[in-house]
Amino acid sequence: MIETAKKEHADAAARLHLEAFPESFLSSLGTEFLRLVYLEFAGDAGTAAAACVVDGAVAGFAACTRDTGRFWKRVFARRAAEVWKILLKRLAASPGIFRGVIRRAPEVARYFIFSAFPGAGRRDDGAFVVLTVGVSPSRRREGIGRALVERLASDARAMGGEALKAYVDGENAAGRSFFEACGFAETAAVKRPAGRVMVMYERRLA
Numbered sequence: 001m002i003e004t005a006k007k008e009h010a011d012a013a014a015r016l017h018l019e020a021f022p023e024s025f026l027s028s029l030g031t032e033f034l035r036l037v038y039l040e041f042a043g044d045a046g047t048a049a050a051a052c053v054v055d056g057a058v059a060g061f062a063a064c065t066r067d068t069g070r071f072w073k074r075v076f077a078r079r080a081a082e083v084w085k086i087l088l089k090r091l092a093a094s095p096g097i098f099r100g101v102i103r104r105a106p107e108v109a110r111y112f113i114f115s116a117f118p119g120a121g122r123r124d125d126g127a128f129v130v131l132t133v134g135v136s137p138s139r140r141r142e143g144i145g146r147a148l149v150e151r152l153a154s155d156a157r158a159m160g161g162e163a164l165k166a167y168v169d170g171e172n173a174a175g176r177s178f179f180e181a182c183g184f185a186e187t188a189a190v191k192r193p194a195g196r197v198m199v200m201y202e203r204r205l206a
Contacts (some may be wrong), residue, residue: 002151005049005061010038013051013134020134032086040075043130048128048155049070051133051142060135061150064128064156064164071131126162127202128152133178149182157205165204170197196201199204 005013014034018027026034041049041063052060065071074084130152135144153164166184168175176199180186184201191197 001054002050002052002147004155005038005042005051005063007039007042009051009053009058009061010042013038013041013061015163016058016061016136017132018136019136031092033083033090034077036082036086037075037128037201040071040078044071044074046159047131048152048159050148050151050155051068052139054139058136059139060133060144060148062130062133062145062152064116064130064152066159066161067127068129068131071122074154127165128156128159128161130166145178146182151181151205153205161205162201166201166203168199168201170199 014031014037017038018031019033021027026037038061041047044065045069047063049063050061051058069179079182130149133145133148135148139173143153149164156164164184166179170176170189176186182203186199186201187202188200189197190200
């Protein structure tokens with residue numbers, strides 16, 4: 001069952017994120033940090049978020065936002081003390097995290113200064129940017145991911161959105177195929193500092 005994401009889904013969604021994206025930058029920051037992010041997904045007026053709940057458990061989660069830069073500023077402004085506490089705790093437990101942040105600087109930029117990309121989720125372009133679509137590995141190939149994207153499209157349209165945009169690593173063939181199957185068309189590509197390419201996709205909501 002697809003439903004509007006609620007704050008009570010945040011713990012399960014954070015654990016699901018770790019399960020679905022174990023190698024991602026956000027996952028390296030740990031469950032506590034992810035929980036804060038998913039709380040903000042569910043509580044932000046400019047963000048549409050949906051959860052798939054099966055037998056009382058969160059099997060999938062997705063979110064999109066009208067303005068990515070504003071969203072991340074809101075996270076850090078509202079939860080600065082919690083964020084720094086978590087990051088310092090993670091750094092103390094795993095000093096290598098700082099080196100990992102430097103090594104993965106392009107990916108850090110993707111999350112925290114995403115709005116620097118041409119056409120990326122600004123309030124004046126009528127588009128919502130997909131921030132995450134995650135499905136538990138045990139529930140994949142059941143249509144949950146596509147159902148979540150359809151819910152985002154419906155909610156974004158109801159909030160005045162004219163399009164959904166998604167940004168996928170050029171080497172992520174599965175991710176690219178997923179968004180193409182969901183009706184997105186490739187619109188551009190941006191070369192990242194490390195030399196890899198971020199492919200931009202768009203789906204009109206009219």
